[in-house]
Amino acid sequence: MDILNALVALLNFVIIPATAYGAQLALGALGVTLIYGILRFSNFAHGDTMAFGAMATILVTWWLQGMGVSLGPLPTALLALPIGILATGLLVIGTDKLVYKFYRQQKAKPVIFVIASLGVMFVMNGIVRFIIGVDDQRFADGERFIISARSFREMTGLDEGLAFRTSQGLTIVIAVIAVALLFWFLNKTRTGKSMRAFSDNEDLALLSGINPERVVLVTWLIVAALATTAGVLYGLDKSFKPFTYFQLLLPIFAAAIVGGLGNPLGAILGGFLIAYSEITITYAFRKVVGYLGPEDWSPDGLLQLLSTDYKFAVSFGILLIVLLFKPTGIMKGKSV
Amino acid sequence: MKSMEPKHLALFGLVIALYLGTGFLQSWNTMLSIFNMGLISCIMALGVNMQWGYAGLFNVGVMGFVALGGLAGVLVAMDPVEGAWGTDGALRILLALILGAATILGAILVWSKLPKGKLRGLAVTTILVAGFFIFRAVFDGGVAVVEAIDPALTGNIGGLGLPVILAWPVGGLFAAGAAWIIGKTALGLRSDYLAIATLGIAEIIISVMKNEDWLARGVKNVTGVPRPVPYEVDLQQAEWFLSLATRIGADPVTFSSIFVKLSYASLFIVVLLALIWLTEKALNSPWGRMMRAIRDNEVSASAMGKNVKARHLQIFILGSAVCGLAGAMMTTLDGQLVPGTYQPLRFTFLIWVMVIVGGSGNNWGAVLGGFLIYWLWIQVEPLGLMLMQGITAGMSEGNALREHLIDSAAYMRLMTMGLILLLVLRFSPRGLIPER
Numbered sequence: 091m092d093i094l095n096a097l098v099a100l101l102n103f104v105i106i107p108a109t110a111y112g113a114q115l116a117l118g119a120l121g122v123t124l125i126y127g128i129l130r131f132s133n134f135a136h137g138d139t140m141a142f143g144a145m146a147t148i149l150v151t152w153w154l155q156g157m158g159v160s161l162g163p164l165p166t167a168l169l170a171l172p173i174g175i176l177a178t179g180l181l182v183i184g185t186d187k188l189v190y191k192f193y194r195q196q197k198a199k200p201v202i203f204v205i206a207s208l209g210v211m212f213v214m215n216g217i218v219r220f221i222i223g224v225d226d227q228r229f230a231d232g233e234r235f236i237i238s239a240r241s242f243r244e245m246t247g248l249d250e251g252l253a254f255r256t257s258q259g260l261t262i263v264i265a266v267i268a269v270a271l272l273f274w275f276l277n278k279t280r281t282g283k284s285m286r287a288f289s290d291n292e293d294l295a296l297l298s299g300i301n302p303e304r305v306v307l308v309t310w311l312i313v314a315a316l317a318t319t320a321g322v323l324y325g326l327d328k329s330f331k332p333f334t335y336f337q338l339l340l341p342i343f344a345a346a347i348v349g350g351l352g353n354p355l356g357a358i359l360g361g362f363l364i365a366y367s368e369i370t371i372t373y374a375f376r377k378v379v380g381y382l383g384p385e386d387w388s389p390d391g392l393l394q395l396l397s398t399d400y401k402f403a404v405s406f407g408i409l410l411i412v413l414l415f416k417p418t419g420i421m422k423g424k425s426v
Numbered sequence: 427m428k429s430m431e432p433k434h435l436a437l438f439g440l441v442i443a444l445y446l447g448t449g450f451l452q453s454w455n456t457m458l459s460i461f462n463m464g465l466i467s468c469i470m471a472l473g474v475n476m477q478w479g480y481a482g483l484f485n486v487g488v489m490g491f492v493a494l495g496g497l498a499g500v501l502v503a504m505d506p507v508e509g510a511w512g513t514d515g516a517l518r519i520l521l522a523l524i525l526g527a528a529t530i531l532g533a534i535l536v537w538s539k540l541p542k543g544k545l546r547g548l549a550v551t552t553i554l555v556a557g558f559f560i561f562r563a564v565f566d567g568g569v570a571v572v573e574a575i576d577p578a579l580t581g582n583i584g585g586l587g588l589p590v591i592l593a594w595p596v597g598g599l600f601a602a603g604a605a606w607i608i609g610k611t612a613l614g615l616r617s618d619y620l621a622i623a624t625l626g627i628a629e630i631i632i633s634v635m636k637n638e639d640w641l642a643r644g645v646k647n648v649t650g651v652p653r654p655v656p657y658e659v660d661l662q663q664a665e666w667f668l669s670l671a672t673r674i675g676a677d678p679v680t681f682s683s684i685f686v687k688l689s690y691a692s693l694f695i696v697v698l699l700a701l702i703w704l705t706e707k708a709l710n711s712p713w714g715r716m717m718r719a720i721r722d723n724e725v726s727a728s729a730m731g732k733n734v735k736a737r738h739l740q741i742f743i744l745g746s747a748v749c750g751l752a753g754a755m756m757t758t759l760d761g762q763l764v765p766g767t768y769q770p771l772r773f774t775f776l777i778w779v780m781v782i783v784g785g786s787g788n789n790w791g792a793v794l795g796g797f798l799i800y801w802l803w804i805q806v807e808p809l810g811l812m813l814m815q816g817i818t819a820g821m822s823e824g825n826a827l828r829e830h831l832i833d834s835a836a837y838m839r840l841m842t843m844g845l846i847l848l849l850v851l852r853f854s855p856r857g858l859i860p861e862r
Contacts, residue, residue, distance in 0.1 A: 131618070201618075224837075413612060
């Protein structure tokens with residue numbers, strides 16, 4: 091029995107990565123859920139919005155790196171992030187003016203918005219690939235680890251190393267800040283309150299003199315900030331590749347629906363739920379169980395419930411279960 | 427065709443002109459390749475049009491159903507792999523799959539029979555968890571045996587060795603089965619949920635096909651799927667073919683390739699015409715009118731005693747089956763199954779562009795959209811390259827921007843398709859040939 095080593099292995103391979111991934115999913119799902127709450131459609135272009143934001147940030151990062159600017163131990167991308175958010179904000183507001191506004195005035199059915207978002211997805215996809223290509227791009231710099239596996243082993247004398255990467259620490263810290271800011275905005279400011287009123291009851295909000303176009307504009311700006319942050323954090327943590335951002339759509343939607351579409355708290359909960367399940371179910375527990383068993387013994391198999399290639403199947407499975415038993419999500423969301 | 431307006435005939439004329447132009451300006455071989463895939467795209471578009479145009483169901487998992495059809499091509503037409511079908515190989519896998527299905531059925535049965543409460547949840551969880559471990563125990567051993575058989579060449583269970591044409595209806599059945607599962611869970615909820623559920627199942631079908639090597643070799647791909655038409659090499663040696671080639675004065679090698687493509691085309695045309703006939707009959711029958719009534723107003727349709735959920739499930743299964751059929755035809759045409767080539771942009775969203783551009787709710791519109799958009803999809807790339815070369819003509823050789831622009835020309839097609847979709851949706855939302 092070696093509980094400490096088992097715990098460290100679990101932390102290192104499951105809990106830390108899942109927390110960082112969960113924070114990224116939660117930021118993505120918050121964007122989806124906000125659009126759903128205010129504009130009342132599922133935005134299929136969200137993954138590509140994240141890709142665009144990350145791309146804009148990467149380009150600025152490269153420029154800054156070329157100029158010799160750096161943040162020391164922190165990645166330069168953090169300096170570039172505000173500019174990335176600005177660029178993405180301009181893009182989504184432009185998209186709204188060119189595409190969605192027309193259908194809003196027509197009072198089109200939600201599914202028409204969804205189809206329009208497919209078109210937007212194609213175009214954004216094209217823009218991103220056109221500018222930066224389809225390959226993996228690495229843009230992380232600065233200190234790689236907060237704690238590296240070796241220094242942890244030296245520090246504690248345990249066999250098992252624990253690596254805590256800067257990108258993971260940053261993801262968690264920034265996600266907490268972003269979520270705190272968002273909830274402060276939604277609950278305390280006048281604009282935020284008018285957004286919630288608009289989401290709860292559109293007609294009543296219009297009657298009380300809320301300007302719908304302003305609400306929509308602010309929503310898109312917040313969504314751009316959330317999507318870019320999520321995209322950059324994901325890119326720092328893993329790497330930037332346009333196609334993986336498209337594939338993130340599924341876990342992000344799953345998170346938003348599981349939590350209850352239109353419910354921001356639910357989106358955060360859903361993000362972590364999906365991330366923890368995905369990683370726990372696809373992690374090979376051989377090492378952890380090996381530490382827990384008697385000495386000189388380790389289990390024969392990998393003790394992996396599903397191969398990592400099936401991580402999408404996990405988010406999908408959770409989605410199906412929620413749709414079957416609680417279609418409005420864990421925390422009550424909208425259902426039309 | 428009887429009620430088609432002259433304007434719509436002119437649109438078909440334009441598409442024919444595009445294909446003929448390709449034949450004259452590029453080559454007849456290229457034109458026929460585009461035409462054959464165009465025929466398959468039309469069938470996919472007909473399937474999506476049934477779901478969206480007739481019933482207003484939003485399916486973004488077309489790729490998954492197409493891929494399942496493609497899998498049928500391999501499982502029906504390839505020869506069985508020797509040694510794989512022993513009791514510790516394929517039969518063991520089969521047993522595991524039956525056990526897995528039994529577990530799920532058992533769980534559903536218990537859920538519906540037991541009264542609500544803690545006991546029910548506990549019983550269902552126990553059945554599922556125990557079933558999963560039993561399944562893995564039986565399954566893993568069988569997989570190990572099958573995948574060890576000559577992995578460089580086979581390493582899978584092979585197929586039934588039947589004629590490949592039989593795979594087409596089987597592909598439809600596979601897709602219908604998957605559609606039934608999705609439809610049962612997601613239909614009747616909000617429309618976005620169906621979209622996300624279908625998007626998910628498509629990704630999962632592809633990841634299963636990529637990772638389960640015992641099934642169809644995964645990313646190692648299956649090549650050499652038998653053909654329903656003769657091989658070029660055999661034709662080039664056949665007496666009657668050579669004399670035919672000399673009579674029309676064609677080069678036997680080029681002509682053999684064209685002959686094969688024409689044979690495929692004629693098979694596909696038969697299927698397409700049969701489907702158009704069937705879908706037109708269905709659309710103009712009481713059943714078709716009921717579907718459109720449900721689409722336009724679910725509440726009043728159900729007040730008239732129509733079972734909205736059952737009808738939605740029915741059309742969802744039918745439309746997906748048509749996509750599966752097209753998938754099996756595509757594997758037949760390619761002669762191989764390459765799971766890595768199934769991309770959602772190509773096999774789901776492009777089909778959607780075809781339906782929306784052609785005219786949702788109109789079968790002829792779907793056919794027109796299928797031919798037109800597939801042609802564009804292929805031709806935008808060389809056109810984009812030409813455009814980029816034109817723009818960059820003034821720049822010096824080796825200029826970084828010039829090279830970047832020329833390399834990126836390939837992504838023009840995504841942007842073009844997106845723009846076409848947005849423009850049609852905005853300015854001509856009913857498509858080129860609107861619903862009557």
